[in-house]
Amino acid sequence: MAITFCLYYSSPETRDYLTKVVQASRQGTLLEALPLAQLPDKVNSGANAVFLEYPGEDRVLDAWIRRTTADHRNPPIFLYFQEITTEQLWKALRLGVKECFVFPIRPEEFQEALDRLPVLPAELGPAEPTRLTAFLGCKGGVGTTFVAVNTAYLLAQESQGQVLLVDLDLRYGQMVHFFDVKPQYTLVEVIENAENLDRSYLQSLFYQYDKNLQLLPAPLRLEDAEVVTAERLDPVLRYLKKLRIFSHILVDLGQNLDEPALKVLEMAENLIVVANQSIPALSNAKKLLDLLELLGLESATFGLWLNAWQKHGDLSVEDVSAFLGREVRGTIGHAPREVTRSINEGQPLTRQEPGHAVCRDLKLLAAQLSGRETPESKASRWGLLKLFRR
Ligand SMILES: Nc1ncnc2c1ncn2[C@@H]1O[C@H](COP(=O)(O)OP(=O)(O)OP(=O)(O)O)[C@@H](O)[C@H]1O
Ligand SMILES: [Mg+2]
Numbered sequence: 001m002a003i004t005f006c007l008y009y010s011s012p013e014t015r016d017y018l019t020k021v022v023q024a025s026r027q028g029t030l031l032e033a034l035p036l037a038q039l040p041d042k043v044n045s046g047a048n049a050v051f052l053e054y055p056g057e058d059r060v061l062d063a064w065i066r067r068t069t070a071d072h073r074n075p076p077i078f079l080y081f082q083e084i085t086t087e088q089l090w091k092a093l094r095l096g097v098k099e100c101f102v103f104p105i106r107p108e109e110f111q112e113a114l115d116r117l118p119v120l121p122a123e124l125g126p127a128e129p130t131r132l133t134a135f136l137g138c139k140g141g142v143g144t145t146f147v148a149v150n151t152a153y154l155l156a157q158e159s160q161g162q163v164l165l166v167d168l169d170l171r172y173g174q175m176v177h178f179f180d181v182k183p184q185y186t187l188v189e190v191i192e193n194a195e196n197l198d199r200s201y202l203q204s205l206f207y208q209y210d211k212n213l214q215l216l217p218a219p220l221r222l223e224d225a226e227v228v229t230a231e232r233l234d235p236v237l238r239y240l241k242k243l244r245i246f247s248h249i250l251v252d253l254g255q256n257l258d259e260p261a262l263k264v265l266e267m268a269e270n271l272i273v274v275a276n277q278s279i280p281a282l283s284n285a286k287k288l289l290d291l292l293e294l295l296g297l298e299s300a301t302f303g304l305w306l307n308a309w310q311k312h313g314d315l316s317v318e319d320v321s322a323f324l325g326r327e328v329r330g331t332i333g334h335a336p337r338e339v340t341r342s343i344n345e346g347q348p349l350t351r352q353e354p355g356h357a358v359c360r361d362l363k364l365l366a367a368q369l370s371g372r373e374t375p376e377s378k379a380s381r382w383g384l385l386k387l388f389r390r
Contacts, residue, residue: 003114006047006075007033010055018051018080021105025114039064043074049117050077054092062095069096072199076117080105094193096201116208128161130241131248133270133369137255138285143307144274145169146339146349147332147362148252149178151272153348154359154366156213161247164206164240166216168264169254170225173218180346183207186217188224191232197239214246230259237267248369257291265297270369273304277313277320286324303329303368309361310334329368332361 005022007030009015015033022028031047034040036055043050050068054061068074076098081088084102092100099113135151137144145167152165166187167173176183185205193201206214219225240249251268253261265271271292275285285304292302306320309331317328335349335358342349350359 002029003027003048003117004029004031004046005049005051005078006031006044007051008036008039009033009053010036014053014080017103018053021107021110022051024107025111027114028110036061043068047075049075049098051080052077053080054088055082062091065092065095065097069201070198076204078113093201093204094196096198096204098204115210128244128247130244130246131270131369132237132241132264132268133248133250133272134253134261134264134268135250135272135274136253136257136261136265136288138273138275138288139278139281140255142255142274142276142281143332143339144254145174145178145252146343147272147274147305147307147365148250149175150348150350150359150362151366151369152213152248152250153350154363155248155250155370156210157350158366158370159212160370162212162214162245164214164216164246164249166249166251167218168228168251168260169256170218170228170258170260171222172254173252175215175252176217177346178343178348179209179215181207181209181215183215183217186219186224188219188227190216190236191228194232194236197236199243199245202240202243203245228260230263233260233263234267237264241267257288262295265292265295270301271297271303272365273302274307275304276306276308277310277315282315282320282323289324289326301368303365305329305365306331308332308334308336308339330361330364332365333358 005028007015007018007022009018019030019033022030032044036053052065065077069077077096078099078101079092079097081100081102084100089100098117101110135144135148148165152163156163165175167175168187184207190202190205206216209215219227240246251264253264273285273288275281289304304324304326306317306328317331321328335356338353338356339349339358342352345352349356350362353359
């Protein structure tokens with residue numbers, strides 16, 4: 001599908017240069033090109049994006065950009081600079097600009113920006129409430145990130161709207177490696193700018209992985225984890241849910257039950273607890289499930305999933321159920337070679353080998369989250385879980 005641009009430039013040389021950049025991309029096409037002196041008050045409603053040259057400090061232009069980005073019906077703005085300072089870059093982001101380019105623009109850099117453009121609101125489904133799902137591991141290494149990443153990918157393929165995957169494993173989050181991406185921004189920028197949040201500014205901080213999947217990574221440095229507190233996370237999550245731009249927000253909590261994780265659990269509609277077939281993981285699972293129940297998190301639809309499940313292992317699903325006093329919602333098969341390869345190659349297995357048995361299991365989990373589950377599976381609510389207890 002073509003992506004139409006309105007181009008506003010300061011000189012004919014820039015016009016020709018930027019026209020070439022747009023036309024060299026896969027989908028880019030020009031709708032109109034006007035000198036900055038004729039910048040229209042309102043952006044052409046047929047445009048998918050605005051390409052604007054920023055010739056230097058200009059309050060009038062800043063005000064135009066702010067006005068344009070504040071109205072979410074307007075297309076996103078790409079800014080072009082001959083040269084740029086760090087201050088200008090930050091200012092541009094605060095103004096709600098989607099992308100900044102500096103001369104010379106590499107074709108692949110521009111193409112990546114086009115691929116990151118979010119689906120336009122008109123292409124999204126009806127504004128359903130956003131469903132927040134937390135993935136909590138009983139123990140390190142049980143596959144929480146693998147399960148969260150692949151579930152997010154599957155939900156995004158259903159095209160019921162945009163899906164956001166947040167890495168809240170604040171110290172050792174590894175989500176970016178599972179997708180082999182290097183997003184420019186992390187949770188830190190979102191939290192630090194929480195008071196300036198608006199729709200387009202927020203979306204400029206998320207990394208668009210593909211048409212319907214956006215990513216928000218954990219902080220890059222260990223010491224930055226401190227920035228993400230429960231108090232600061234709360235308004236961000238509330239705002240994101242209120243916006244209704246995402247059909248699903250999935251959060252990888254790792255094995256953390258710290259304050260930010262509890263905040264997510266408090267607000268989540270779904271909680272997926274991930275364990276595996278080992279005694280240490282199951283013994284942790286028991287403690288964790290007892291605690292969660294004690295904390296009164298009954299409102300979330302709960303599911304215990306056993307990852308890397310080996311049918312002919314030492315324990316059967318019934319053994320695990322009996323040990324935990326709770327129903328096991330599902331199992332995800334054991335495929336060390338394929339799973340490790342997908343992680344090392346930075347491609348979700350559900351993308352790389354969608355027909356694999358492990359992906360069929362993951363599809364059942366995605367179906368549960370998108371409300372396509374069977375009536376029996378709904379029995380896995382906390383309230384009913386009490387019936388299974390010793
Ligand atoms: N279904 C599976 N079959 C076989 N191996 C798996 C499966 N899922 C995950 N693994 C393996 O387990 C390892 C850990 O996976 P992952 O990083 O997703 O776990 P985690 O619980 O998020 O770990 P961490 O505690 O580091 O956050 C991976 O290297 C992967 O190879
Ligand atoms: Mg992990």
